[in-house]
Amino acid sequence: MEKRDFIKSIALGALSIPVLGMGKPDAGTGALYGQAALLARKLKLGDTIGLITPAGVLDDEESISIAREIFETLGFKVKEGKHIRSRYGNLAGTDQERIADVHDMFSDATVKAIVCIRGGSGTSRLLDRLDYKLISNNPKILLGYSDITALILALYAKTGLVTFHGAVGISTWTKKLAEAFNAQFLANQPAIFENPKSKGDNIVQTKDRIATIHPGTTEGILLGGNMTVLTGLCGSSYLPDFKDKILFIEEVDEDMERVDRMFCQLKNAGILGAIKGFVFGKCTNCKPSSGYGSVTLDQLFNDYIKPLKIPAYSGAIIGHIAEQFILPVGAKVRIDASQGTITLLESALKD
Numbered sequence: 001m002e003k004r005d006f007i008k009s010i011a012l013g014a015l016s017i018p019v020l021g022m023g024k025p026d027a028g029t030g031a032l033y034g035q036a037a038l039l040a041r042k043l044k045l046g047d048t049i050g051l052i053t054p055a056g057v058l059d060d061e062e063s064i065s066i067a068r069e070i071f072e073t074l075g076f077k078v079k080e081g082k083h084i085r086s087r088y089g090n091l092a093g094t095d096q097e098r099i100a101d102v103h104d105m106f107s108d109a110t111v112k113a114i115v116c117i118r119g120g121s122g123t124s125r126l127l128d129r130l131d132y133k134l135i136s137n138n139p140k141i142l143l144g145y146s147d148i149t150a151l152i153l154a155l156y157a158k159t160g161l162v163t164f165h166g167a168v169g170i171s172t173w174t175k176k177l178a179e180a181f182n183a184q185f186l187a188n189q190p191a192i193f194e195n196p197k198s199k200g201d202n203i204v205q206t207k208d209r210i211a212t213i214h215p216g217t218t219e220g221i222l223l224g225g226n227m228t229v230l231t232g233l234c235g236s237s238y239l240p241d242f243k244d245k246i247l248f249i250e251e252v253d254e255d256m257e258r259v260d261r262m263f264c265q266l267k268n269a270g271i272l273g274a275i276k277g278f279v280f281g282k283c284t285n286c287k288p289s290s291g292y293g294s295v296t297l298d299q300l301f302n303d304y305i306k307p308l309k310i311p312a313y314s315g316a317i318i319g320h321i322a323e324q325f326i327l328p329v330g331a332k333v334r335i336d337a338s339q340g341t342i343t344l345l346e347s348a349l350k351d
């Protein structure tokens with residue numbers, strides 16, 4: 001298929017075809033609880049997308065080339081951050097260089113969306129030196145996950161900006177993910193996020209199953225991201241107020257002892273006791289602790305989440321996986337813990 005035809009088919013699909021479990025939600029709108037949402041504008045074909053690396057270093061030029069080609073193939077122009085090829089230890093440049101790229105992208109009127117090429121570590125180092133007034137005066141789409149959780153949560157806490165937890169530049173960009181990107185950022189469609197229902201050749205579904213921790217439905221503002229990064233912000237002004245919010249978290253490459261410790265931190269910090277709903281994504285490559293045995297993830301849900309008696313489920317396709325949801329962080333949603341759905345109740349962008 002020619003590039004031009006591919007762009008046309010994806011864009012048309014975004015306007016009419018549910019993707020990645022995205023469908024038409026029940027009617028419902030509403031303001032944020034206690035804080036006005038700051039919304040960026042939706043994209044149109046031909047807009048410029050900025051690429052930045054606020055966390056880990058890129059170890060090859062191909063990652064940049066692939067990220068550029070992805071968005072050019074989708075019909076956008078691309079602007080590279082000046083310092084995306086920099087290196088400072090394991091980081092993508094010094095703090096000052098990475099901050100400069102963030103500020104440059106938000107201040108550049110030609111850039112309509114900002115996509116992080118990768119996660120890694122180091123984003124939290126930037127938070128105390130970001131110009132939040134500059135950012136709030138120039139609201140734009142920001143997309144990333146993993147270590148980018150720090151930037152996502154800080155921007156909401158400091159400005160109310162609705163940002164997006166989802167694929168980065170080096171993610172596996174399938175046709176389904178491209179359709180999801182355009183449905184969210186071009187069509188600005190409210191959506192229902194639910195796991196695929198495919199059984200394959202099996203008589204029951206065995207992949208991407210959800211598990212209800214406590215049944216029920218609830219509505220609230222969606223906040224969350226990577227568990228390690230989120231708990232690392234506890235006690236700081238960069239972590240939003242979680243009262244009456246819906247928390248989603250995911251994790252990767254951790255043993256259960258550390259996951260247990262992080263759940264305990266969320267409890268002791270008062271976050272678990274404040275939320276109205278809970279969604280756990282994937283714990284990718286998480287493993288039992290060595291030594292005397294290990295608690296399981298299900299046991300941790302029983303210990304920390306089930307006693308809250310709030311709607312809660314696990315297994316959502318959120319995290320270090322292919323074709324994960326693109327979730328608007330800071331938008332109002334409804335979750336159904338029995339069905340395993342997150343329904344967006346308001347547009348996450350301005351038309």
